[in-house]
Amino acid sequence: MSNTETSDDKAVPRDVRSFVLRSGRLTASQSRALDIHYPTSGIPVDDTPIDPVAVFGREAPLWVEVGFGNGESLVSLAASMPEINFLGIEVHRPGVGHCLHRAHEAGLQNLRVLEQDAVVALRDRLPQASVARLLVLFPDPWHKKRHNKRRLVSAAFADVVARALVPGGVWHLATDWEPYAEWMHEVLGANAAFSNTAGAGLEAERPSYRMQTKFESRGLRLGHRVQDLVYERLLS
Numbered sequence: 001m002s003n004t005e006t007s008d009d010k011a012v013p014r015d016v017r018s019f020v021l022r023s024g025r026l027t028a029s030q031s032r033a034l035d036i037h038y039p040t041s042g043i044p045v046d047d048t049p050i051d052p053v054a055v056f057g058r059e060a061p062l063w064v065e066v067g068f069g070n071g072e073s074l075v076s077l078a079a080s081m082p083e084i085n086f087l088g089i090e091v092h093r094p095g096v097g098h099c100l101h102r103a104h105e106a107g108l109q110n111l112r113v114l115e116q117d118a119v120v121a122l123r124d125r126l127p128q129a130s131v132a133r134l135l136v137l138f139p140d141p142w143h144k145k146r147h148n149k150r151r152l153v154s155a156a157f158a159d160v161v162a163r164a165l166v167p168g169g170v171w172h173l174a175t176d177w178e179p180y181a182e183w184m185h186e187v188l189g190a191n192a193a194f195s196n197t198a199g200a201g202l203e204a205e206r207p208s209y210r211m212q213t214k215f216e217s218r219g220l221r222l223g224h225r226v227q228d229l230v231y232e233r234l235l236s
Contacts, residue, residue, distance in 0.1 A: 071099020
């Protein structure tokens with residue numbers, strides 16, 4: 001990946017992040033969860049390789065959600081699919097703390113969290129071809145043209161995801177911002193590693209496992225059209 005690719009070819013330079021860290025106030029339960037549960041249910045934030053089998057203590061398909069927000073959807077999903085290992089990646093500490101708190105309340109053993117830039121985690125830490133399904137649900141659309149370069153979904157990120165997914169693995173995206181959906185189709189359609197399961201340029205039916213998020217609810221109240229995109233990692 002080049003450090004000088006432009007927004008014209010839908011690539012994000014490595015020094016441009018898709019998120020802005022907010023100094024949100026931690027509640028007492030979030031702070032307690034981070035202190036007590038991150039050491040056992042969180043993955044250390046460093047540059048060491050992640051061994052999913054060692055992390056979860058078993059071999060099972062690995063689903064990863066990038067930017068899980070407060071973790072409510074991720075916790076519900078992990079609770080409904082105990083046969084799957086789930087890794088949530090989020091950079092905002094209150095959300096990480098809330099997710100840990102809810103996961104502990106639910107007694108989940110198949111959910112781990114990582115408070116780190118998803119690009120770093122997927123590109124440098126997870127093994128190649130280790131992720132069965134990647135969820136990117138309602139990422140920040142960065143709707144102003146001058147901010148488009150901050151969008152998570154880019155040519156460079158698509159290459160990162162292609163490395164992480166197993167052959168036949170799935171990249172599931174959702175957005176309520178139609179221009180971003182068009183951007184996503186353009187980016188993934190240009191990458192030879194992916195195929196749209198619904199057909200070129202078409203949206204997929206909402207998978208049954210995806211619950212309605214608060215961001216989706218807000219978009220629907222504003223009259224936005226919600227689109228799910230499901231792309232498969234090709235075998236070669």
